[in-house]
Amino acid sequence: MPSSISSTSRSTHGSAVPDSTPLLEVRDLRVSFHTEAGLVRAVDGVSFAVNEGETLGIVGESGSGKTVSMMAVMRLIRDPNAVVEGQVLLRGRDLMQLAAGEMRSVRGGDVAMIFQDPMTALTPVYTVGWQIDEQLRAHGEVSRRAARDRTVELLAEVGISNPRRRADAYPHEFSGGMRQRVMIAMALSCSPSLLIADEPTTALDVTIQAQILELMRRLQQDHGSSILLITHDMGVVAELAERIVVMYAGSIVEEGPRSRLFRDPQHPYTWGLLGSIPRVDRGRVRRLTAIPGAPPSMLALPPGCRFEPRCRHRFEKCSTRPELAERAGPGRRDACHLDPAVRPALRQSSLGGAQESRA
Amino acid sequence: MSAPVLLEGVELVKHFPVRRRSEERVHAVDGVSLEVRRGETLGVVGESGCGKSTLGRLLVRLRDPTSGSIRFDGADITTLSRRELRPFRREMQMIFQDPYASLNPRKRVSQIVGDPLRIHRTSSLGDVRGRVRELLEVVGLSPDHVNRYPHEFSGGQRQRIGVARALALNPQLIVADEPVSALDVSIQAQVLNLLDDLQDDFGLTYVFIAHDLGVVRHVADWIAVMYLGVIVEVAPADELWDHPIHPYTEALLSAIPVIDDENGGGRRERIVLAGEVPSPIDPPSGCRFHPRCRYATEICREVRPALVDHGGGHVAACHHPLTGAAKEGA
Numbered sequence: 001m002p003s004s005i006s007s008t009s010r011s012t013h014g015s016a017v018p019d020s021t022p023l024l025e026v027r028d029l030r031v032s033f034h035t036e037a038g039l040v041r042a043v044d045g046v047s048f049a050v051n052e053g054e055t056l057g058i059v060g061e062s063g064s065g066k067t068v069s070m071m072a073v074m075r076l077i078r079d080p081n082a083v084v085e086g087q088v089l090l091r092g093r094d095l096m097q098l099a100a101g102e103m104r105s106v107r108g109g110d111v112a113m114i115f116q117d118p119m120t121a122l123t124p125v126y127t128v129g130w131q132i133d134e135q136l137r138a139h140g141e142v143s144r145r146a147a148r149d150r151t152v153e154l155l156a157e158v159g160i161s162n163p164r165r166r167a168d169a170y171p172h173e174f175s176g177g178m179r180q181r182v183m184i185a186m187a188l189s190c191s192p193s194l195l196i197a198d199e200p201t202t203a204l205d206v207t208i209q210a211q212i213l214e215l216m217r218r219l220q221q222d223h224g225s226s227i228l229l230i231t232h233d234m235g236v237v238a239e240l241a242e243r244i245v246v247m248y249a250g251s252i253v254e255e256g257p258r259s260r261l262f263r264d265p266q267h268p269y270t271w272g273l274l275g276s277i278p279r280v281d282r283g284r285v286r287r288l289t290a291i292p293g294a295p296p297s298m299l300a301l302p303p304g305c306r307f308e309p310r311c312r313h314r315f316e317k318c319s320t321r322p323e324l325a326e327r328a329g330p331g332r333r334d335a336c337h338l339d340p341a342v343r344p345a346l347r348q349s350s351l352g353g354a355q356e357s358r359a
Numbered sequence: 360m361s362a363p364v365l366l367e368g369v370e371l372v373k374h375f376p377v378r379r380r381s382e383e384r385v386h387a388v389d390g391v392s393l394e395v396r397r398g399e400t401l402g403v404v405g406e407s408g409c410g411k412s413t414l415g416r417l418l419v420r421l422r423d424p425t426s427g428s429i430r431f432d433g434a435d436i437t438t439l440s441r442r443e444l445r446p447f448r449r450e451m452q453m454i455f456q457d458p459y460a461s462l463n464p465r466k467r468v469s470q471i472v473g474d475p476l477r478i479h480r481t482s483s484l485g486d487v488r489g490r491v492r493e494l495l496e497v498v499g500l501s502p503d504h505v506n507r508y509p510h511e512f513s514g515g516q517r518q519r520i521g522v523a524r525a526l527a528l529n530p531q532l533i534v535a536d537e538p539v540s541a542l543d544v545s546i547q548a549q550v551l552n553l554l555d556d557l558q559d560d561f562g563l564t565y566v567f568i569a570h571d572l573g574v575v576r577h578v579a580d581w582i583a584v585m586y587l588g589v590i591v592e593v594a595p596a597d598e599l600w601d602h603p604i605h606p607y608t609e610a611l612l613s614a615i616p617v618i619d620d621e622n623g624g625g626r627r628e629r630i631v632l633a634g635e636v637p638s639p640i641d642p643p644s645g646c647r648f649h650p651r652c653r654y655a656t657e658i659c660r661e662v663r664p665a666l667v668d669h670g671g672g673h674v675a676a677c678h679h680p681l682t683g684a685a686k687e688g689a
Contacts, residue, residue, distance in 0.1 A: 061543035175635055205406035205570065207632045210614035214631055232543065235573075235616030262619045274618075276548035278577035281617045284597065287555070288577070290548035294513050 021092060022049035023226050024073070024111075024194055029086035031065070031072045033079060040298045042068040044250040046086075047324070050194065055220065055227040057241025057258075059234060059273075063295055065250040066230045070196055074113065075103050090194070109139045112187035116199035118179035122171040128155075129167025132186050139190045154185040158215060177208035181215065188219065195220075198230045213239050234277055238262065246270050249296055249306035252324050256332035266327070266334040266343055268350070269307045275351050289351055305337070313338060313346050362396040365564050366418060366451075366532055371427035373413050377640060386639045387413040388424075389588035392666075395532070400558070400565040402579025402596065404572055404611070408636060410588040415534045415568045419451045420444060432531070449479055452525035456537035458517035462509040468495070468520055469505040475527040494523040499553060515546035522553065526561070534566040539574060551578060572615055576600055581672075584608045587639055587647040590666065594673040604675035604682060607648045646678065654679045 031043040043065040050056045060066045071077050072084050075095060088095040095106065107113070115121045123131060132154060133147040142150070148167070155163035158181040171179055180200060187195055200216070201209040217240065220227060229240055237244055237258070244261050246254040246269065254267040265271055275289030293310040302308050304319040311318065317337040324335040328343070338346065371391045374384035388410045395401045405411045416422040418429060420436060428437040436447050455461035462471055472494055473487045482490050492502035498519040509517055518538065525533050535554070539547040551574065557563055569575050575582055576596050583593045584605065592605040603609045610630040632651050637643055643650050649659035656679070664676040 061545060177635060205636075206572070206614040207406065207610060208635065209616075210629065210631050213616070214629075233616070234544070234618055238618045239616045259619070272545055276544045277618070278551075278573040279618065280573045280576070280615050281619055284577065288548035288552055290552055291545040292549075294515060294546065295543075 020051065023052045023054075023091060024050040024228070025087075025089040026069070026073060027087040027089070029069060029072055029088070030084070031068050031077065032083050034081040034083070035299075038299045041250055041301060042298060043072060044301070046247070046250075046252055048245050048252065048255065050226050050228050052193075053220075053224050053226055054243065055229060055241045057229045057231065057237030057244045058247060059231060059237050059244060060247035061232055061273075061295065063249070063298065064247040066247050067198055069247075070113075070198055070228070070230055074107060074111065074196065076107075105139065108135055108192075109190045110192055111194045111196060112190065112192035113196045113198070114180070114183045114187050114200050116202050118176070118183045118203075119171060121183060122179065124171055127168050127170055128174070128182050132167075132182075132189055135186055135189050150189070151185075154189055155182070157188070157219075158182070158185045159211075160185075177204055177211060180204065180212055184212075184215065184219070188223065191223065192225055194226045194228060196228045196230070199232070200229070201236060202231065202233065209236070216240060234273065235280075246273070249301060250298065251306060252333070252335065253307065254332075254334040254336075255324070256334075260332065264328075264344075265347065266332065266340070267307075267336045268311045268313050268338070268346075271347050271350055272310075305335070312350055362398050364394045365397040365432055366395040366566070367430040368393050368414075368418055369428045369430070371414065371417055371429070372425045373410075373417055373422065374425045383640055386588045386642055388417060389642070390427075391585075391588075391590050392427075393583055393590065393593065395564055395566055397531070397564055398558075398562050399580040400567055400578055402575035402582040403566065403568045403585060404570065404575045404582060405585035406570060406611075406636060408587075408639060409585040410639070411568045411570075411585050412536050414585070415453070415536045415566060418566060419453055419532075419534050420447075421453070445479070449481075449528045450530050451532045451534065452528065452530040454518075454521050454525050454533060454535040454538045457541055458514050458521055459509075459541075461521055462517055464509055467506050467508055471509070471520060472523045472527055475524060479528055481528060490527070491523075494526055495520075497526065497557070498523045499549075513546075514542050515549060518542060518546075518550050519553065522550075522557070526557065529561070530563070532564045532566070534568070536568045537570070538567070540569060540571060547574070554578065572611065584611065587636060587642050589647060589676070591648065591677070592673075592675040593666070594675075595671070598671065598673055602673075602681075604669055604673065604680045605648075605677045606652050606654050606679070606681060608675075609681060646676070 027047050029043055029046045033040045033042060046069055058066045073088050077084055095103065129148065129151050132151040136142050136147040136150055151167055152163045155167060160166050160178065160181055174182060201212050204212060229237060231237055241258055243257050245252055248269050253269050265274060272289065272291035276291060278288065291310050296302055296306060296309065304321050308314045308318040322335045322337045324333050326333055328334060328340045369392050371388055373388040374386055377383040377385060391414055403411045403414065417424050420429065428435055431447055431451065436444065469491050472491045476482050476487045476490055491505055495502045495504065500516060500519050512520065539550050542550060558565060567575060567578050579596045581593060582596050582599045583590050586607050592608045599608065603612055610632050613627040613630045634651055637650060645661045646659040646664050649655040658678050664678050666674045666676045668674050669680065669682060
């Protein structure tokens with residue numbers, strides 16, 4: 001994948017790296033919900049950074065906290081029973097401290113979002129063009145006519161043919177893929193420095209997914225924005241992200257540059273995830289190495305490592321919670337008590353059956 | 360290699376009226392013939408709206424075809440009445456996509472899994488309970504959970520309940536319609552492994568319908584690719600994977616995101632199809648794929664291509680098949 005960004009392998013957690021302040025830095029984010037059944041710790045101490053021009057992918061299964069993290073970053077969690085703690089620094093400015101009005105100008109301005117289901121993100125009662133015009137006018141002094149011209153330009157840029165006429169169509173007149181293009185046009189309207197994409201292609205068919213991924217890649221090259229991509233699909237992060245964060249049960253288990261994370265995964269959960277996917281890039285396997293059991297209830301998280309109950313390699317130490325730290329070389333972090341030296345052998349043994357080709 | 364054919368669809372057609380008394384028809388399935396051999400898995404892939412789910416329902420006669428016929432184990436079941444169909448129902452079961460919608464929330468697991476036994480009176484009523492416990496164990500659930508309701512289970516466990524229900528009558532054939540697409544990947548793998556074990560243990564025959572090509576390739580012996588209500592290509596799984604003949608299959612395979620491009624060399628040249636799938640109400644003339652096909656010529660607009668055998672059971676419906684020579688020229 002073409003990429004002009006080279007400064008991305010720097011680790012940027014905790015202490016700030018002086019010469020390259022990340023665009024977005026999330027520090028020790030915690031989100032919990034008070035429910036009738038008890039306290040749900042949806043996000044439990046998550047720290048990561050997105051550098052300028054970089055695409056960071058966050059992968060995790062349902063309930064891993066990836067979407068809640070994103071909502072918290074954008075301060076979109078309005079549930080009165082929710083408690084959100086931590087810092088979200090956008091170019092060093094803590095979004096958590098902003099007044100509601102200031103936050104509104106950040107959303108859709110400097111930071112734009114696209115969601116999984118564009119039908120629920122678009123208003124069904126207004127035309128697509130009207131919705132993009134409104135966004136442009138809300139974030140700048142623009143005349144109606146100028147806004148519409150820009151809207152038409154944006155629609156053309158995301159590959160909608162006959163944009164001037166299509167701007168007058170309603171969302172239901174578009175197909176799923178076309179709606180996602182509209183969402184992207186809307187997100188781009190204020191030239192955001194960060195685009196947060198939450199499962200942008202999950203609702204789409206593979207051939208349409210390929211179109212949208214192609215579009216996002218091209219737009220990133222043209223505009224140089226950073227992308228925070230949230231998905232459950234390893235294939236999609238592999239296509240788009242340069243650096244990947246793997247989440248499980250509300251915390252980060254592993255982080256690293258794409259190629260190294262896929263070729264030399266460090267955390268047993270990542271091994272399990274990769275072993276669970278029928279790999280299209282390799283020979284067929286006889287059997288998938290599924291992860292036994294199910295993710296823990298967020299009401300009763302295991303006291304130590306969150307993955308301990310499902311881990312084939314657990315030992316005494318796993319009853320204490322491992323810290324996310326650099327254990328396997330610079331630029332990579334993981335939260336596992338296993339000695340990095342023994343990991344390759346263990347990984348081989350747990351993925352062993354899966355690597356064997358059906359021939 | 361040549362196990363006897365268990366299930367056969369011949370020129371199956373299913374048209375749905377767009378609205379009542381309307382002349383317009385959705386051509387959901389439009390002339391599909393296929394064979395499923397005993398003990399094998401036929402994977403059916405295609406994008407949303409291609410008719411794969413309708414096809415699955417036709418095959419087990421949950422819907423009646425507009426025309427065409429279905430043969431099960433040599434018997435024509437196309438026009439059998441409900442009563443006549445009963446013994447066949449026992450042999451053909453279905454697993455559905457949504458483990459939330461396909462289980463009655465007001466019934467206990469013992470009822471859900473036991474109902475087929477009671478309806479078909481295969482076990483005496485006293486034995487039903489024991490059989491249900493046995494089935495739960497087979498699919499990897501605790502037999503002690505018989506009295507629970509579906510909401511007390513996770514998505515993966517619910518899908519196991521659906522599998523137990525399908526297995527209750529010892530069927531020969533199971534049609535699984537997107538059985539894992541609603542599940543998280545780690546759970547998907549568990550269910551795929553379970554289906555695989557059950558096939559070995561009970562000699563089951565599967566029709567496995569899915570949009571995820573990676574999953575289909577993993578489970579299937581044969582793969583049929585559908586586009587707009589027709590089958591465009593059928594081949595042994597690995598053969599289809601390595602040598603697609605139809606341009607749609609080629610594009611579909613190339614669209615799959617690849618995890619590690621440097622390790623397996625599995626990355627194909629990405630063919631990004633222009634546009635979208637046309638409406639099945641008024642499908643394109645000739646070859647249905649021609650408006651999006653990069654190899655299309657005049658003949659593709661006019662003549663509907665027939666499925667042609669390219670050797671080894673690999674059939675494709677294309678005027679410009681991507682076999683060795685043609686590919687060079689393209």
